[in-house]
Amino acid sequence: MKNLKKFLTLGLTAALTLALTACGQSAATSSAEGSQAAASSQASEAAEASAAEDTNAIYRTLDEIKESGTINIGVFSDKNPFGYVDENGEYQGYDVYFANRLAKNLGVEANFVSTEAANRIEYLQTGKVDVILANFTVTEERAQEVDFALPYMNVALGVVSRNDKVIDSLDNWNPDDSIIVISGTTAETYLTSNYPDIPLQKFDSYATAKEAFQNGTSVAWANDNTEVIAFSLQNEGYTVGIPSLGSADTIAPAVSKGNTTLLDWINEEIKTLGQENFFHADYEATLLDTYGSEYEDSLVVEGGETK
Numbered sequence: 001m002k003n004l005k006k007f008l009t010l011g012l013t014a015a016l017t018l019a020l021t022a023c024g025q026s027a028a029t030s031s032a033e034g035s036q037a038a039a040s041s042q043a044s045e046a047a048e049a050s051a052a053e054d055t056n057a058i059y060r061t062l063d064e065i066k067e068s069g070t071i072n073i074g075v076f077s078d079k080n081p082f083g084y085v086d087e088n089g090e091y092q093g094y095d096v097y098f099a100n101r102l103a104k105n106l107g108v109e110a111n112f113v114s115t116e117a118a119n120r121i122e123y124l125q126t127g128k129v130d131v132i133l134a135n136f137t138v139t140e141e142r143a144q145e146v147d148f149a150l151p152y153m154n155v156a157l158g159v160v161s162r163n164d165k166v167i168d169s170l171d172n173w174n175p176d177d178s179i180i181v182i183s184g185t186t187a188e189t190y191l192t193s194n195y196p197d198i199p200l201q202k203f204d205s206y207a208t209a210k211e212a213f214q215n216g217t218s219v220a221w222a223n224d225n226t227e228v229i230a231f232s233l234q235n236e237g238y239t240v241g242i243p244s245l246g247s248a249d250t251i252a253p254a255v256s257k258g259n260t261t262l263l264d265w266i267n268e269e270i271k272t273l274g275q276e277n278f279f280h281a282d283y284e285a286t287l288l289d290t291y292g293s294e295y296e297d298s299l300v301v302e303g304g305e306t307k
Helices: 002-056 062-068 094-106 117-125 186-194 206-214 225-234 260-275 278-286 293-299
Strands: 070-075 083-085 109-114 146-148 153-162 179-182 200-203 220-224 238-251 254-256
Touching (some): 062 070, 070 094, 083 094, 094 109, 094 278, 117 254, 179 186, 179 206, 186 200, 186 220, 186 238, 206 220, 225 238, 254 260, 260 278, 278 293
Parallel strands (some): 179 200, 179 220
Antiparallel strands (some): 153 238
16 A cells, blocks of 8 residues: 555656756747747848838939939039039039039939038938039938949048138137138038047038138138138138148048938949049039149049049
8 A cells, every 4th residue: 555655656646857848948949939029020121111111212323314304413502613603503523523414324313402511411311312522521320321432532620721821730729719601511520529529610511601701700710711711712811721630531522321222323423434434524614723733633533433
């Protein structure tokens, strides 16, 4: 009888052990399956979000632009000699000369849209323009939001000041003095990062910045060196005391992020135009009177190949 009880006890213990083990395995399996299902769901949601993001991207493909018969190009209207409106109401300048050739080779009309430095990216992202040709300096930060084509010009930052107080260094800056910059430009970014103690006067347009500078509201104006050199050459009493500030950069066309058909076409056009020295011809037609021949080879980039 004792042996029978012992046997039953052992059997019951074994049964309970098996049952608990089975339950544990089932729970573990259920947990793993749940984790896999959750991961799969998250991956699916991410894929859908990505697809939705692509769907919501606002731009016209190359074929859509051709079919419409018009390409919308963002240019400056107040930045002589790169993009400006002349006395007859016509767009002129280095960027405009290039823009007209792009439209011609594409077989469409160019519709110029006046832009300011601070809204160049916005105009692309909202589909207001197909291309930006507005002295757009290539930077890593901007390349996160737009796609840049091959470059067509070299550029650096420069600082212009009055002859009676030439600024040739930004070190030991007088905190009572300020520098004029255009909002959304590389000059603003560079000075904010590298000289945070220098007060900045920010303007949205080149016209208002120039007017403020000429009225003496600031001791200097920082911008692309091409712009400040042009200003000093066109206006007596000013000197570019710092002709090169920060790194040497390039200017390039920009399109909406992901608009590969238009981007690829523009890149091929830049390469082809380089074979005929188009950008030197552009310089001589639009910039020579301002800069003379001494700056031509240093500023012009042919065929997208920088030196």
